[in-house]
Amino acid sequence: MKAIRIVIIGGVAGGASAAARARRHSESARITVIERGPDVSFANCGLPYHIGGEIEDRGELALQTPESLRQLLNLEVITLTEAIAIDPQARQVTLRSVADGSESVIGYDELILSPGASPLRPPLPGIDHDKILTLRNLQDMDRIKAEVEKVDSVAVIGAGFIGLEMAEQLIRLGKKVSLVELLPQVLPQLDAEVVRPLQRELVAQGVELFLGDGIDGFEDRNGRPAALLKSGRVLETGLVLLSIGVRPESTLGREAGIELGPRGHIRVDAYQRTSAPHVYAVGDVCESPDPLLGGHVAIALGGPANRQGRTAADHIFLGERALPFRGSIGTSIVRVFGKTAGIAGASERRLQTAGLPYRTVTVNGPSHASYFPGAETITLKLLWSPEDGRVLGAQAVGGEGVDKRLDVMATAIHGRMTIDDLVHLEFAYAPPFNSAKDVINTAGFAATNLRDGLLVAVDSLADAEGQPIIDVRPPASAAALPVPGAVNIPLPALRSRLEEIDKSRPVFTVCQMGKTSYFAARILANHGYDARSILGGAHHQAPREGD
Amino acid sequence: MKAIRIVIIGGVAGGASAAARARRHSESARITVIERGPDVSFANCGLPYHIGGEIEDRGELALQTPESLRQLLNLEVITLTEAIAIDPQARQVTLRSVADGSESVIGYDELILSPGASPLRPPLPGIDHDKILTLRNLQDMDRIKAEVEKVDSVAVIGAGFIGLEMAEQLIRLGKKVSLVELLPQVLPQLDAEVVRPLQRELVAQGVELFLGDGIDGFEDRNGRPAALLKSGRVLETGLVLLSIGVRPESTLGREAGIELGPRGHIRVDAYQRTSAPHVYAVGDVCESPDPLLGGHVAIALGGPANRQGRTAADHIFLGERALPFRGSIGTSIVRVFGKTAGIAGASERRLQTAGLPYRTVTVNGPSHASYFPGAETITLKLLWSPEDGRVLGAQAVGGEGVDKRLDVMATAIHGRMTIDDLVHLEFAYAPPFNSAKDVINTAGFAATNLRDGLLVAVDSLADAEGQPIIDVRPPASAAALPVPGAVNIPLPALRSRLEEIDKSRPVFTVCQMGKTSYFAARILANHGYDARSILGGAHHQAPREGD
Ligand SMILES: Cc1cc2nc3c(=O)[nH]c(=O)nc-3n(C[C@H](O)[C@H](O)[C@H](O)COP(=O)(O)OP(=O)(O)OC[C@H]3O[C@@H](n4cnc5c(N)ncnc54)[C@H](O)[C@@H]3O)c2cc1C
Ligand SMILES: Cc1cc2nc3c(=O)[nH]c(=O)nc-3n(C[C@H](O)[C@H](O)[C@H](O)COP(=O)(O)OP(=O)(O)OC[C@H]3O[C@@H](n4cnc5c(N)ncnc54)[C@H](O)[C@@H]3O)c2cc1C
Ligand SMILES: CC(C)(COP(=O)(O)OP(=O)(O)OC[C@H]1O[C@@H](n2cnc3c(N)ncnc32)[C@H](O)[C@@H]1OP(=O)(O)O)[C@@H](O)C(=O)NCCC(=O)NCCS
């Protein structure tokens, strides 16, 4: 039997993973990895942290080298070589050497595309200024690191995950950092109110934040770049980092007649098969079946890329006995100085775009037992389907333990769990790690209470405008962060002061975090009032810097 | 309509939670909490940490007081009063004042029993020595704290969760600590090999560990207690802390003719109903349907107690529209100095006792990206059913992030997920928080590989005794922690040195953590060898102090 010949385009997350798994299936397969750059198997996700010096040793970022992949996996690794055309009929790929432009052709039995996605660089006036950089690979990183040393200010354009990581690392280096974002919030994957603590943190750490402001173009000012904002502001700076998103590198696929999705991703099925026989696509370049909302979804993250690469290799050797990729729910996270935020599943925005009905509740809870030193507040926002209670998404912000709650929620979403399931999830509890009831249980309580009518609520103070509001916090807290127009009746006094409250019209209760106002609303409802609790509490209402 | 009268026996975790939830269902209910001690709603789980001073303020431990429960929840709280008899026919409870012994009777419509469990104090010779203490409530804590100040050595008997927490806190106070455990391992809820790192940590921190040694009795030596061990050793010490387990306080129930389980727990259904109409039981006193192994299970933990209390209150007001308790899988955790270990679901021992078939795999992985500073190794042991792949249990040990993995695994177990599900769980990945593939994904990979025959493995070096073993580590590691009888062929050299290996008999591969030996076994298998990987690696094999 002739040995199977597998060609893989792209030698980093998806490509190297596919190659490694393929080798574990077969020693006889000829496995060739084609990579445009000089490096394979590097830690893209670590790049910002080496620029800022938090990862000191550049060598840490090269997880494997072409040589080590040869040694360990007996791979043929061809670097500095670009695949420039695919012929699915002839099962051939045309290659071009980056060094000398010479071309060659390589045949395959099975082809795996993992070319990733490249940073967007829109054709704005002045975009070709040589101090406007993007970050994707080790060369970009080296370049940025060198340039950053020469300047005292940097403008980061785009406040997604990479933009935020870069802003943090640049502050770490003592630079003056401006962060510009077209949308009125950072981290547009998350809902606006969830990321407010990040915005406050950025400002508190000295980042100059420009939200809801786009870029019209760039100009040169004595060799330094200046970003021209839509608002008319001009940001003169030493260096511009563009991190406004990525575009799938799907030209190869498109030119070979492979089916693409609406935003240019290569469409694949659950085995990572494209529309062309014997051609797989994995990682940032592809869009795969959406386990949450139906249709297809493209999620540019390292975890899915690795596991999709593995899935493609499995399908080559096992056919439909392979375990299909379950689809990506976009679980992601970012640390911004002392704060952490992230999401698993769909945001409100995504559900609105998809036209799906949903309900939502936001609760606060301590990261571990409140009586044990060091607990921090975690805010958890839950979205679920009113039809069957299925959890559709979760977002969390706080410090310690945000990652834990996101991973649990991701597991619950993958397991198609409902808000009822969250009530009785049983978490590991000892005082340094948790409370007897985790904030995820609390979210389950609040969601089922909403469904069952025990919690009648509005999201925020704005929804209660012009109506009677009872602030049930202790007088000192109520005075410190007052709710305009509210009457202060602390919870312990509520039962004895009921006659002060008009029973003929709806009444709203508010507290700091949303729990005490629920308790108060229960008292009022059980006494015959039409009582509604303000979920967010005063906590998120008060406008502060960065909001 | 007459207001419903609810009586609750026990005013801490289960009892106070039931009362609070009942009040939120109804303002008119008369809710009476009977508590033997002076306190209600205190943080049992925090007691060890106040003794050691890690929780400085004693006040932090009183989450509510009888007075605050009156104010906030309009509860009738009767402390220092013991319930001494129940009459389910007459729906009456007899009470006795702790102060003066006077008796009274209280009637109920619904009764909730949450009397908890009391520390075991077996009738050993000398057990009544006044320096032999147990820890359950604030009074015990105060007493121990005062006594500890007077001594320089303490013997802790029993190395379960509380015993380990106490040992840690006592070392923190500079005491000489002996820790005695009848079984040959600490934390008998977990499997022996998983807790070895804890044992090493205890020894490293100066705890004198006596494993596999029981207590025959105690003696007085000049006012100081001495523990007489079965091995003949005598531990002279300043103070003895007994933490060898708890016994459900079910006498009340038994005497009322309520059905008990084999170990004396009150048996309940998923709504926490006992065999007596209108009598519920929650918390440490009860055993409830076992979601994992069938039958009933008693789990003495704070989370289940709180949620069972809430469930009982729900059933009183909602009947079978209430959300049933899902059963406890015993998710638990303990921090022992710099190490953390815990479990979700069943251990090997529990599955063996239940006679259920299972398979197991143990993998190691970094707590977060290995290229980002501060990553620590997590060891994760997975148990699943060979019939349908359903996950039955998980145990983890390490430092950072053990709690996260346990909570995810608990969620997966509650969701009846399988080893296939673990493969594609999508976790929040940024370098400070995780890797592109989490150790839970890795456990899923290894488990499905075992099932599918890609990974052929034995658990430990012992299983390979007398057989050819290839140590595929780099020469330096192989020399540092040598595997007796193994031939060192580093992985990169394996393909070119195949002829050194006898193809006619099984060959075992070993490395440090289990991953490289899997890679080697794949190479060998694909070249026609009967190759078996040693899962645990050399990591856990070498006997060290504390093993
Ligand atoms: C700065 C940065 C930070 C990130 N942080 C995170 C994070 O914290 N968490 C997370 O989950 N994800 C993160 N990501 C995203 C993650 O790195 C990607 O999702 C993942 O690398 C995608 O894998 P891939 O194989 O699809 O593409 P890549 O890893 O980008 O690999 C594609 C490779 O293909 C090569 N290539 C492209 N076209 C050709 C061609 N025609 N011929 C030959 N070679 C070609 C490219 O040179 C490239 O090396 C980050 C990305 C960046 C850039
Ligand atoms: C030191 C310590 C540390 C712990 N650490 C943890 C941990 O880290 N994580 C965890 O999950 N769990 C932990 N636990 C266990 C947890 O505290 C219990 O599972 C939980 O408190 C059980 O709740 P309960 O309501 O059943 O009983 P309890 O909370 O014990 O309350 C029962 C109450 O009933 C009263 N009572 C009993 N009989 C009568 C009667 N006849 N009349 C009137 N009153 C009566 C008792 O005085 C007691 O106050 C710990 C327990 C202890 C003691
Ligand atoms: C480095 C790279 C080539 C590694 O690929 P890999 O060999 O598949 O991955 P790992 O080294 O994690 O090893 C995983 C394998 O070891 C196995 N394994 C791990 N620990 C094990 C253990 N203790 N016992 C048995 N098997 C184990 C897994 O089952 C898996 O094998 P499988 O896929 O055959 O099931 C690839 O991940 C890569 O290039 N990464 C860098 C780029 C990147 O990911 N970027 C984005 C994130 S920064």
Ligand SMILES: CC(C)(COP(=O)(O)OP(=O)(O)OC[C@H]1O[C@@H](n2cnc3c(N)ncnc32)[C@H](O)[C@@H]1OP(=O)(O)O)[C@@H](O)C(=O)NCCC(=O)NCCS
């Ligand atoms: C203190 C004690 C009486 C509290 O009982 P509780 O009021 O039920 O519990 P909490 O204070 O956590 O409040 C939970 C309630 O607030 C609600 N809630 C919490 N945050 C909310 C928010 N942001 N918005 C709306 N509702 C919220 C929950 O839904 C829940 O109400 P529900 O049960 O009606 O659904 C009880 O837990 C106790 O005695 N604990 C100490 C003993 C103990 O647990 N020991 C073992 C562990 S150390």
